[in-house]
Amino acid sequence: DVPNRGWTKGEIVNTFRDIFKTNAFGKKLILIVILDEIDILLDKDGDGILYTLTRTDNVSVLSISNYLDFKNLIKSRVTSSLNDKEIVFPPYGADQLSDILSERAELAFSDGVLNDDVIPLCSAMAAKEEGDARYALDLLKNAGELAFDEDSEKVTSEHVKMAKDRIEHNKVTEIIQTLPLQQQRVLEAILNLTKQDEEISSGKLYEEYKELSKKDAVTYRRIFDFINELELLGIISTNTISRGRGKGRTNIIKLQCNENLLEATLFSI
Known part of the structure; x- marks a missing residue:
């Protein structure tokens, strides 16, 4: 029976161990633990959970991550008993994304609603975004919603292009709104210099940022972290250029989002 206070992690692990030892169900048992986005778990918990699991008999662990170097977060005491086998899945290609979208489209759209070029276009756009299947699905979903809002009988490639703009608009807006105040000020400084058609070096950016922040400005070194x-x-994007012999190298900063969208978002916060 589970007590009112619940079980501690140790009690849960010991219960599983007891089940395995007593062979309670009349057969050999293996517990398969699937840890999706394990890099986030390791970042928060360290490798405590893996340490426990790898030292428990009859337990197999399947871990999934988008980052090839996530094992750098695991200490040697765990990797020695993990005895892992690594399988790397490459990003989806346009053909694979097209298969995924076609399967979903059969469930989401009536026959004949999608123009023939809609799914290939969504797939091609998503393939450029590192083969992101979620992005491909978002494109198709938003294109369908835009066509519905227009009371259109067909979803066309124009709806896909409009969907791309909508997704990027929402993404940029959300990112900017959730940035810390100091980073928003750095963006405002970049926007001001961009509107003045200035070449934006880190030094020039810091001077503009100080004007906006007054006494609340962070150090010049901290600005590099924000950049x-x-x-x-x-x-934004940065490009390091050489000023020639004796003049050193300079970081040139450019906006990578729409100026009007950035301005509207910053001044609506």
């Missing part, structure tokens, strides 16, 4: 984080989010 790296914004680049990882795909909102």
Whole structure:
């Protein structure tokens, strides 16, 4: 019986061990544990759960991650008993994405509603986004919704292109709205310099940022962290150029999202 206070992790593990030892169901038992996005689990829990599982008899662990280097988060005490076999799945290609979308489209759309070029276009666009199946499905879903809103009898390639714009709009807006205040100020500084048609070096960016932040400004070194984080989010890009002998190298920063969208989002917060 489970007590009112619940079970501790140790009690749960010991219960499984007892079941395996007593062979309670009259057959050899194997517990298969599937850990999806294991890198997030390891980041929060360390490798405590894996340590316990790899030292429990009759337990097999299947871990899934989008990152090839997630095993760097696992200490040697665990990897020694993990005895793992690694299988790498490449990103989906356009043909595979097309198969996925065709299967879903049979369930979601009436016959003849999709123009012949809709699924190939969604697949091709998603293949450019590292073979992201979720993105392909989002494109198809949004294209269908846009066609429905227009009371159109067909979903066309134009609806797919509009869907792409809508998804990118929502993505950029959500990212900007959830950024910390200081990063929003850095973006505002980049926007101001972009509108002035200025070449944006890190030094020039910091001066503009200080004007916006006044006494609340962070250090110049911290700005580099913000630039790296914004680049990882795909909102800006950086390019290191050489100024010639004796003048060193400079980072040039450019916006990678629509100026009007960025301005509207920043000033609506």
